[in-house]
Amino acid sequence: MTISEQKSQIRKNIKNKRDSFPDYKATNAAILARFEEFLLPLFKPNQPIAAYFPNSSEIDILPLLTKLSRQYFNISLPVINNKKEMDFYLWQPGDNLIASNYANNILEPQKQEQAITPSIIIAPLIACDLKGNRIGSGMAMYDKYLEKLKINKQKPLYIGICYDFQLLDHIDRESHDQPLDIILTDKRFINNYKLHSLQQTP
Numbered sequence: 495m496t497i498s499e500q501k502s503q504i505r506k507n508i509k510n511k512r513d514s515f516p517d518y519k520a521t522n523a524a525i526l527a528r529f530e531e532f533l534l535p536l537f538k539p540n541q542p543i544a545a546y547f548p549n550s551s552e553i554d555i556l557p558l559l560t561k562l563s564r565q566y567f568n569i570s571l572p573v574i575n576n577k578k579e580m581d582f583y584l585w586q587p588g589d590n591l592i593a594s595n596y597a598n599n600i601l602e603p604q605k606q607e608q609a610i611t612p613s614i615i616i617a618p619l620i621a622c623d624l625k626g627n628r629i630g631s632g633m634a635m636y637d638k639y640l641e642k643l644k645i646n647k648q649k650p651l652y653i654g655i656c657y658d659f660q661l662l663d664h665i666d667r668e669s670h671d672q673p674l675d676i677i678l679t680d681k682r683f684i685n686n687y688k689l690h691s692l693q694q695t696p
Contacts, residue, residue, distance in 0.1 A: 544612035626673030
């Protein structure tokens with residue numbers, strides 16, 4: 495079985511488990527509380543933060559985004575183009591959203607004036623491992639976006655939040671994969687930021 499096939503199987507299994515998770519409301523609230531405890535102290539006001547608008551059974555981060563916007567952080571959401579590439583555009587809770595033309599079940603800011611480069615990315619995920627290897631939708635859009643920034647010598651803090659059962663011991667890595675710096679679940683907080691920064695230093 496190839497790595498891609500292994501990932502597809504993990505994606506299917508974990509998504510099924512997440513879709514039927516019975517305690518999602520209480521666990522979701524616990525994750526957001528831990529986010530405020532462990533991660534908000536690392537943020538600085540006016541930092542550009544890329545996030546996501548939750549769909550299906552993804553962690554609902556809208557209460558967190560509302561709080562961040564009230565504290566004067568610049569929030570942005572991904573917009574997908576016809577090449578299945580991603581950029582981020584400013585958005586505040588309450589602003590209009592439209593369905594993406596190029597990605598299923600993705601809502602994007604209606605107002606798309608100028609793309610911004612985030613210093614922090616909060617990414618959705620289906621699974622990840624202890625080293626930050628992430629499985630998303632399978633289109634590798636975050637990987638391609640981060641690779642583009644790396645070429646320009648830019649390195650945002652890359653954060654994944656998920657239920658603890660989505661955090662696996664090991665996921666085989668493909669050459670294009672960009673690992674998460676920080677992983678937060680309802681039970682664990684893993685900070686690999688220094689390790690990943692050293693690995694990416696020329």
